Amino acid sequence: MEFKVRRSGHIVIRVADVARSARFFTDVLGLTIIGNTDRQMYFLTADFEANHHMVLVRPAKPGAAQPDPDRRIGLAQAAFEVGSLSDLKALYARLRAAGATIERSEDRGAIKALFARDPDGNLFEFYCREGGGTPKLADRYRVRGSIDHLLAPAPASA
Amino acid sequence: MPTTSPIARTSHLTLRVSDLARSRGFYEQALNLHVVGEDPKGRLYLSPEPGDLEPVLVLEQAADAGAETPRVEPEPYIGMEHWAFELDAEDISALKAVYRRLKEIGAEIHHTVDHRVTESIYFLDPDRNMIEIYLNTPRERYAEHMDHPYDSLGDIDDRLSDKAG
Numbered sequence: 001m002e003f004k005v006r007r008s009g010h011i012v013i014r015v016a017d018v019a020r021s022a023r024f025f026t027d028v029l030g031l032t033i034i035g036n037t038d039r040q041m042y043f044l045t046a047d048f049e050a051n052h053h054m055v056l057v058r059p060a061k062p063g064a065a066q067p068d069p070d071r072r073i074g075l076a077q078a079a080f081e082v083g084s085l086s087d088l089k090a091l092y093a094r095l096r097a098a099g100a101t102i103e104r105s106e107d108r109g110a111i112k113a114l115f116a117r118d119p120d121g122n123l124f125e126f127y128c129r130e131g132g133g134t135p136k137l138a139d140r141y142r143v144r145g146s147i148d149h150l151l152a153p154a155p156a157s158a
Numbered sequence: 159m160p161t162t163s164p165i166a167r168t169s170h171l172t173l174r175v176s177d178l179a180r181s182r183g184f185y186e187q188a189l190n191l192h193v194v195g196e197d198p199k200g201r202l203y204l205s206p207e208p209g210d211l212e213p214v215l216v217l218e219q220a221a222d223a224g225a226e227t228p229r230v231e232p233e234p235y236i237g238m239e240h241w242a243f244e245l246d247a248e249d250i251s252a253l254k255a256v257y258r259r260l261k262e263i264g265a266e267i268h269h270t271v272d273h274r275v276t277e278s279i280y281f282l283d284p285d286r287n288m289i290e291i292y293l294n295t296p297r298e299r300y301a302e303h304m305d306h307p308y309d310s311l312g313d314i315d316d317r318l319s320d321k322a323g
Binding site for chain 2: 002003004005006007008009010011012013014015016029030031032037046047050051052054060061064065066067068069071072073074075076077078079080081082083087088090091120122125126127134135136137140141142
């Protein structure tokens with residue numbers, strides 16, 4: 001019998017401060033805690049019916065090492081798709097309001113993307129597709145510019 | 159369940175590896191993934207099907223091959239430590255096929271577990287990242303346990319091995 005992967009289901013993040021991280025994933029990203037255990041493991045999802053959990057946050061042991069997330073071997077980045085450009089704008093506003101580190105935005109044609117960090121500095125990509133359908137592979141990586149002007153329109157000049 | 163999240167779904171993961179060719183070979187063999195593209199920076203895009211342009215995994219060569227590498231229990235570091243791939247299947251035979259494949263290629267299986275919401279195999283990749291591959295259990299079963307979704311009901315080694323019926 002052959003087998004096939006359907007999708008990446010969830011990631012597990014060891015965090016320095018589990019309450020702080022749980023707040024980030026709920027208040028800022030809007031995920032719902034669908035369960036937590038007496039070991040302080042928080043199971044979070046945007047849609048329980050579609051995916052019973054997308055993120056699991058659990059505390060690291062006191063004094064655990066924290067290698068540079070941009071250098072170390074291992075998981076470098078996790079990407080989530082959002083529903084639309086307006087969802088991406090709403091997310092940008094929530095990240096800004098929470099004081100989260102926003103790295104950059106990218107216009108990659110059919111994909112518009114925003115990169116930001118969680119409280120421990122882990123890097124996440126949030127993107128939407130324009131026009132639906134499956135983007136071309138080049139839309140995954142060929143950066144045409146930023147979408148900063150779309151995310152935070154400049155105030156009209158006087 | 160009402161949701162206010164702008165997030166629609168999980169997409170791909172980017173994995174920084176110490177040896178790109180070795181990790182590519184591993185994921186092709188262990189999980190039947192296919193390289194569907196390579197970008198100008200040499201990153202490889204892997205999908206469940208050839209020609210499927212929705213990658214589930216992106217592999218990139220670490221600039222510093224001596225950088226700190228993952229540690230499995232008992233002392234993992236702070237950061238993203240583990241991730242899980244979902245099987246496109248409804249019954250245990252697909253998970254048994256993965257189990258057989260991992261044994262065939264000599265991958266290190268860390269443990270197997272019945273998690274109520276999933277049946278899962280945890281194994282190590284060449285950089286000793288701990289990866290999970292899981293089969294969702296029937297919805298009626300996991301709906302009963304959504305407050306404690308990942309309780310362990312013990313290992314499923316016998317269920318996965320050919321010795322079991």
